[in-house]
Amino acid sequence: MTTAPYASRPEDSRGRLWPERMSTFRSPWQRDRDRIIHSSAFRRLKHKTQVFVEHDGDAYRGDYFRTRLTHTIEVAQVARTIAGTLGLNTDLAETVALAHDLGHPPFGHTGEDALATLMAPYGGFDHNAQALRIVTALERHYADFDGLNLTWEALEGIAKHNGPVTGDLPYALAQVNAQWDLELSTNASAEAQVAAVADDVAYNHHDLHDGLRAELFTEEELAELPVIGPAFARVDELHPGLDRMRRRHEALRRVFGVMVEDVIAVAQNRLTGLQPQSAQEIRDMDGPIIRFSKPLYQNIKAIKSFLFTRMYRAPSVVDERHRVTAMLNDLFPLFLNEPDQMPAQWHAAAMADPDTTHRARVVLDYVAGMTDRYAISEHQRLFAAPKQG
Template sequence: MAQSLAAFACRAEAGKGRCHPEPESAYRSAFQRDRDRIVHAQAFRRLEYKTQVFVNHEGDHFRTRLTHSLEVSQIARTLARILGIDEDLAEAVALAHDLGHTPFGHAGEEALNEVMAAHGGFDHNVQTFRIVTDLERRYAGFDGLNLTRETLESLIKHNGPVREPVPSAIRAFASCWPMSLDGQGSAEAQAAALSDDIAYTAHDLDDGLRAGLFDFEEVRELPLAGDVLRDLERRHPGLERRRLVQEVIRAIINRLVVDVIEETGRRLRRHAPASPADVHAMPVPLVAFSAELLPDFQAVRAFLHRRMYRHYKVRRMQYKAGDVVRSLFRTLSDRPDCLPDDWQDRHARTPPSSRPRVVADYIAGMTDRFALAEHRRLLDPDTLTR
């Protein structure tokens, strides 16, 4: 395996170890074990009932955080294999990158960030880090998942270097177990990040078309997507709508992936990184879209923000979802005796100044349907008679 990797790839056998030392596996690399621990985590299973844009009960075929994470991991594996970097590390980052999301997508995160403004705010990327280093409670010898330093650094830097001010949770962990917070992320982290961009852009187009938030006539006017649509209509005239949607999305993903591969090849020739350290020190990311395609990609993103994320039907749903999260936070902060027993214990053991974070952790871990059920149990008087 090691011989097939590029010189700038991360290597499990040359890794920096884990915060809590453990014996190596005879059959799995350290990065394979990281990936497997993420898949078996409770937070990963809960992604099945956490949404991207639509609330979970809106329809069976819209993306959830789980299906999105699986789609990101598929693209990340493809990029990693072609670029000669570690597939297991890229896949681990792809599968873990959304663990910290709240119920109800970005609406839930915005609401939780609002109510936590006086207590450090809330950010799903930081919450992902807290989950894998502390909040998962599965193992006898440590809290969290005890991932390798390479996986942790790739997770916190998959969107680029960690800028000041460094979030307190990351700063506290790094002070006990030093990590590199500046510089570019690993090539594997960058591949996972671009895979995320590719997956959610293409698949939000898919979900928006299926939900009827916009139609093909609007997509036809977009760069990239419009080119793909016109080409498919020429080659497959009269193709039924359902198949046409699927073919458009498939072709968009392919164009984006090919562009990343070709642009990364150009950057490899220009910068010639000979080690992971060289990747960290590069003035620009190694894995990237080309300058020619990027404006077209950004135009599609702007269209989705305007016609999908800001659509009045989505905004109505987001408004109600945010209200659920804010109400849960206020109620459980005022009445921590309404928390489940284990969370009450955690709340009682925590210094008063940090107790809002415990309530936020409890809410952030909820799925959409559990948050709605908990809201009914706590705040709907009719449930007293049911």
């Protein structure tokens, strides 16, 4: 139950763009959460990259590596824990967490970079904006509306959980904001801020796990880093001689705990000092209320720098980045110039308007919705050299 005066309250929700009757059993944000979980875009996250691309030829293929779906579930779990401890609305925090990566294209941030370049002449691309497009337009299952008809608070959280959005807007975000003002220049709710920090906690934790499993670095190298080194030392003190996999897990779960406890302590101190009396006061503050302490933030920067060099830019991962970028650089212009190569409904949508920008945006929606394996199979179908007879 929500107790804090600065928490978002269901009875104060600004509602939905298409009015609906209140549910007998669920709050507005429980309904939002459930619609996201049942969406096609959420299911596709199962086969979308977190770091390692899933396909038969990938040296790192394995059931233990995180996908975009397992990452999302971990973020939602962290968000509920932090939100509940702070007296916030756990359903709204979970909703934003579950939706925050819906707009990711195939091949993770590599795919996003490639599509942003390809879409530069046509209004740009951003995965947060694409998530909004999915939940407001591209999911087409309901009789009365396109999208999921989420509440204003859920849409606001998707749009600006990472902070206020200023400057030139990606067309997908501008389109939604023109339809319903999301007040992009202010902070998001505390619940959405929790989802953003939970994202940082989750990926910093699980990328360490996955990098170790991929043998891109060792426990001994991690022990040289802040936070992680003391965690390994404490495990060795409490459990001398522990086998390697248990030692790794025990140390990294302590790192996980340090991050979560730090966020909660900082938020509690700031909330006690500032005494906000409404969710709107959180939005109107000069900066986020939910964040890491400055010392831990600096330590996390050092960890991220290590991961960037040793994992995200490891030679094998970079080779894979080049390979999948080339795939998208092949697929996008082909579909743009030959829209009949797309499925019938996408072909029809592309040809509904002769404007090239319209067609490019339809192609983007199609390509961005692909899973890794579907993008790879489409590229093989369309570009594989014919066998010599």
